[in-house]
Amino acid sequence: xxxxxxxxxxxxxxxxxxxVDFTFEAGKxxxxxxxxxxxKTVLLKILVGLFxxxxxxxxxxxxxxxxxxxxxxxxxxxxxxxxxxxxxxxDSMTIEENIRFPxxxxxxxxxxxxxxxxxxVLERVSMEGIxxxxxxxxxxxxxxxxxxxRSIVLNPKYLFCDEPNSGLDPKTSITIDELxxxxxxxxxxxxxxxxxxxxxxxxxxxxxxxxxxGKLAWKGDKDQVLQSDxxxxxxxxxxxxxxxxxxxxxxxxxx
Amino acid sequence: xxxxxxxxxxxxxxxxxxxxxxxxxxxxMYYKELVRQxxxxxxxxxxxxxxxxxxxGAVTVTQFYYQMDGQFIPTSxxxxxxxxxxxxxxxxxxxxxxxxxxxxxxxxxxxxxMRQKEHIDAMDIMGVNTSAYLVMPKVLAALVMIPLLVVVxxxxxxxxxxxxxxxxxxxSHNDYITGLRLFFEPHNIxxxxxxxxxxxxxxxxxxxxxxxxxxxxxxELGEASTRAVVxxxxxxLVADYIIALILT
Numbered sequence: 465x466x467x468x469x470x471x472x473x474x475x476x477x478x479x480x481x482x483x484v485d486f487t488f489e490a491g492k493x494x495x496x497x498x499x500x501x502x503x504k505t506v507l508l509k510i511l512v513g514l515f516x517x518x519x520x521x522x523x524x525x526x527x528x529x530x531x532x533x534x535x536x537x538x539x540x541x542x543x544x545x546x547x548x549x550x551x552x553x554x555d556s557m558t559i560e561e562n563i564r565f566p567x568x569x570x571x572x573x574x575x576x577x578x579x580x581x582x583x584x585v586l587e588r589v590s591m592e593g594i595x596x597x598x599x600x601x602x603x604x605x606x607x608x609x610x611x612x613x614r615s616i617v618l619n620p621k622y623l624f625c626d627e628p629n630s631g632l633d634p635k636t637s638i639t640i641d642e643l644x645x646x647x648x649x650x651x652x653x654x655x656x657x658x659x660x661x662x663x664x665x666x667x668x669x670x671x672x673x674x675x676x677x678g679k680l681a682w683k684g685d686k687d688q689v690l691q692s693d694x695x696x697x698x699x700x701x702x703x704x705x706x707x708x709x710x711x712x713x714x715x716x717x718x719x
Numbered sequence: 720x721x722x723x724x725x726x727x728x729x730x731x732x733x734x735x736x737x738x739x740x741x742x743x744x745x746x747x748m749y750y751k752e753l754v755r756q757x758x759x760x761x762x763x764x765x766x767x768x769x770x771x772x773x774x775x776g777a778v779t780v781t782q783f784y785y786q787m788d789g790q791f792i793p794t795s796x797x798x799x800x801x802x803x804x805x806x807x808x809x810x811x812x813x814x815x816x817x818x819x820x821x822x823x824x825x826x827x828x829x830x831x832x833m834r835q836k837e838h839i840d841a842m843d844i845m846g847v848n849t850s851a852y853l854v855m856p857k858v859l860a861a862l863v864m865i866p867l868l869v870v871v872x873x874x875x876x877x878x879x880x881x882x883x884x885x886x887x888x889x890x891s892h893n894d895y896i897t898g899l900r901l902f903f904e905p906h907n908i909x910x911x912x913x914x915x916x917x918x919x920x921x922x923x924x925x926x927x928x929x930x931x932x933x934x935x936x937x938x939e940l941g942e943a944s945t946r947a948v949v950x951x952x953x954x955x956l957v958a959d960y961i962i963a964l965i966l967t
Contacts, residue, residue, distance in 0.1 A: 514840055541846030552841035566845045569745050624844075 498675035545615030756860030776879030798898020815918035823926035827947035830930030865919035
């Protein structure tokens with residue numbers, strides 16, 4: 465479980481997050497949703513420790529992130545995996561070297577054990593046999609899968625995904641969502657996904673946090689989305705003219 | 720850059736140094752990176768160092784021959800002048816200015832590109848001390864390879880002086896060799912190596928700093944790369960003067 469406690473963040477005079485409280489539950493796919501500029505990425509980066517909040521606290525179970533020393537932060541990092549929006553795969557390394565990197569750096573596994581683990585996670589993301597390729601030689605969807613493989617190679621307890629569907633076609637997006645959801649269920653990890661993809665919301669949103677102008681505007685799960693009367697949620701979900709026409713015709717609760 | 724900003728960056732730079740020189744998480748990974756950097760800095764820079772040094776030596780000989788023409792100074796002194804100019808000043812300073820342009824801009828662009836593509840964030844989240852992993856091997860590699868390049872530059876420069884004079888009949892082989900053997904001071908070699916090591920630390924640290932803290936897009940990355948070269952060259956020249964004051 466990760467808990468954001470009254471998180472505020474300002475960049476100069478601009479306050480991006482205005483006191484966000486939310487609990488991201490263990491063993492669930494937790495979604496941070498909202499329109500562009502709502503503060504989703506900033507919140508995600510604060511949760512993962514890349515930004516320090518102006519005020520407020522982030523709790524990893526009973527550990528206050530801001531109170532941890534460098535050694536404790538390094539230990540906590542071992543429990544965290546992250547999939548970046550641009551994948552952040554190292555261009556000069558092969559796929560195998562990319563996935564092996566955290567093991568090379570932090571474990572005393574033999575090369576044979578590491579190679580075996582690489583093959584295991586590549587199989588988990590259905591990407592067997594691309595070990596010797598470079599990131600530039602595979603498609604965007606494949607890069608996402610490799611990014612996921614690298615983020616789970618050390619069996620993290622917490623998985624962060626920053627816009628995992630960006631730049632992907634709808635079908636590949638669904639596959640990636642299902643993959644993340646399956647990994648969450650299989651390993652009972654706390655997964656936090658930052659997205660504005662409505663398919664993701666409706667398919668894998670087990671615990672959803674809607675941000676609007678830096679504030680928590682709504683929380684619930686995918687089954688409550690269409691039942692809710694929250695105006696911000698409606699504006700976000702039915703932003704598409706097609707969906708709006710559908711709602712006008714049959715009503716949101718009947719979709 | 721205003722004085723306040725200069726002071727801010729100096730403080731930030733010094734504070735950052737404490738992050739760089741820490742115990743590596745995994746010596747093997749750092750060693751691999753060190754070898755890669757030594758290869759890049761050393762072998763990668765050898766052709767350009769060779770080329771500029773040969774011309775530095777050649778130009779020095781030609782111009783001194785012109786200036787001393789008709790004066791009552793033995794021509795063998797030209798070999799002596801070329802040797803000491805190459806060792807004390809031209810090889811360390813000129814080579815490192817060229818390396819600031821080649822190696823320094825490359826380091827700033829490489830690390831800055833990693834920052835922009837979130838590679839550094841990815842490593843941070845894995846728990847890697849990115850300041851140490853990305854910078855320390857570069858500084859150490861430069862500390863080993865740049866003095867070696869400077870030694871090569873001194874030899875090549877002296878050889879360049881020979882090639883530009885003796886075959887053209889400006890003076891004899893014996894004059895040049897006699898000049899090279901005149902008044903040799905081993906302390907000058909020490910000055911050359913101190914300069915080379917100091918300049919190596921300056922150009923790598925300044926360039927990595929510019930790349931590591933880059934913000935924005937490709938325009939800012941280009942600006943950071945330019946700053947890396949300009950600041951490195953200015954600091955190399957300042958350090959050159961200070962070393963000259965202290966060691967001569």
